Amino acid sequence: MEERGKKINRERLTETFQQLAAIDAPSFQERQMADALKERLTRLGFAVEEDKAGSLYGGTAGNVYGFRKGTLAGPPILFSTHMDTVEPARGKKALLGTDGRITSDGTTVLGADCMSGTAAILEALQEIEEEGGECRDLEVIFFIGEEKHLRGSEVFDYTRVKSKESYILDLTGPVGTAAFQAPTLIQFRIEVKGRAAHAGLSPETGIHAIAIAAKAVARMELGRVGEDMTVNIGAIHGGENSSNIVPELCQLVGEVRSYSHEQAMEQTRKIDELFREEAEKAGGSSRMDYQIRIRAYRTPKEHICVRRFRRACEKLGLPCTLVKTFGGSDQSNLYHHGIPGLVLSSAMELVHSCQEYTEVSELVKLTELTKLLMQDRDSADLGE
Numbered sequence: 385m386e387e388r389g390k391k392i393n394r395e396r397l398t399e400t401f402q403q404l405a406a407i408d409a410p411s412f413q414e415r416q417m418a419d420a421l422k423e424r425l426t427r428l429g430f431a432v433e434e435d436k437a438g439s440l441y442g443g444t445a446g447n448v449y450g451f452r453k454g455t456l457a458g459p460p461i462l463f464s465t466h467m468d469t470v471e472p473a474r475g476k477k478a479l480l481g482t483d484g485r486i487t488s489d490g491t492t493v494l495g496a497d498c499m500s501g502t503a504a505i506l507e508a509l510q511e512i513e514e515e516g517g518e519c520r521d522l523e524v525i526f527f528i529g530e531e532k533h534l535r536g537s538e539v540f541d542y543t544r545v546k547s548k549e550s551y552i553l554d555l556t557g558p559v560g561t562a563a564f565q566a567p568t569l570i571q572f573r574i575e576v577k578g579r580a581a582h583a584g585l586s587p588e589t590g591i592h593a594i595a596i597a598a599k600a601v602a603r604m605e606l607g608r609v610g611e612d613m614t615v616n617i618g619a620i621h622g623g624e625n626s627s628n629i630v631p632e633l634c635q636l637v638g639e640v641r642s643y644s645h646e647q648a649m650e651q652t653r654k655i656d657e658l659f660r661e662e663a664e665k666a667g668g669s670s671r672m673d674y675q676i677r678i679r680a681y682r683t684p685k686e687h688i689c690v691r692r693f694r695r696a697c698e699k700l701g702l703p704c705t706l707v708k709t710f711g712g713s714d715q716s717n718l719y720h721h722g723i724p725g726l727v728l729s730s731a732m733e734l735v736h737s738c739q740e741y742t743e744v745s746e747l748v749k750l751t752e753l754t755k756l757l758m759q760d761r762d763s764a765d766l767g768e
């Protein structure tokens with residue numbers, strides 16, 4: 385009757401999700417979550433370590449890494465999620481509705497981002513155990529501080545990782561979707577400096593910082609700039625909250641995203657130049673600081689991790705949709721440390737809002753998918 389082996393235990397999976405979601409784990413306060421996950425991994429036979437990443441950020445926990453030898457031949461495969469949750473994240477309750485939808489009580493996020501994926505990994509491992517343990521060598525990493533610009537995965541010591549491919553369970557959309565490409569994200573801050581003067585008595589002696597910024601912003605291309613790039617000014621602040629002073633300072637924050645790292649850098653330089661040009665014309669000055677928050681990557685569609693994903697989707701009758709994302713994930717850091725992979729849609733919707741939800745049916749699919757990936761056998765694994 386049941387072709388793909390024993391069914392996922394829905395009740396236990398739901399319970400695992402609810403237990404994890406009930407743990408408070410705002411960014412850099414992941415202690416309780418780290419302890420809970422370490423305990424579960426240890427029970428599942430993993431050798432578990434926690435690094436010191438937390439201490440770099442004044443956090444309470446480090447990244448949690450686990451390795452377990454499997455029964456199947458071939459190199460290990462890495463599965464990963466993050467432990468932290470965006471605010472409001474304290475006192476979360478995961479409420480199961482009669483329709484199978486799990487929501488918060490409306491005053492906090494739910495934490496399906498990233499506890500859906502985490503629950504799926506743990507339950508897939510549990511099911512495998514109960515069915516006799518057939519699986520590959522596995523590595524897992526639960527990162528801290530993902531929601532704060534991937535801070536945990538930024539400082540992880542990747543020399544200990546043996547896997548050459550990874551699956552991050554951290555994407556919205558129906559299970560059976562995966563992102564293979566993500567952009568570079570550059571955040572910048574611009575400070576335009578003019579000269580203060582009395583706005584009524586001697587405006588001609590002032591240099592108007594807001595006017596300079598306004599001219600520069602008006603010349604900027606904003607929004608979707610071409611197919612592969614977005615540009616935004618997210619905030620502007622200038623002057624002294626006083627009507628009678630020609631404003632001396634104006635500060636702006638913004639960002640550039642592009643699938644091409646070079647083009648993102650080029651666009652950032654162009655914005656800097658544009659502001660300096662306008663400032664110079666008016667006799668003022670402009671200075672830009674920027675930070676590369678994530679770096680673009682693209683996992684080739686021929687990569688073995690895509691093959692495994694396709695195969696697992698096929699077995700489960702899932703659509704197998706490969707997409708580009710314009711969001712960030714720990715995969716960016718993994719990729720640039722020699723571990724390409726996919727970010728899987730992982731039963732989380734309306735994330736970063738109090739309306740966030742997951743669905744039991746999606747959690748079940750995600751767990752089945754994860755389990756098949758953990759048990760996948762590709763001809764390349766046997767050196768064929």
Ligand SMILES: [Zn+2]
Pocket residue numbers: 466497498530554
């Ligand atoms: Zn996430």
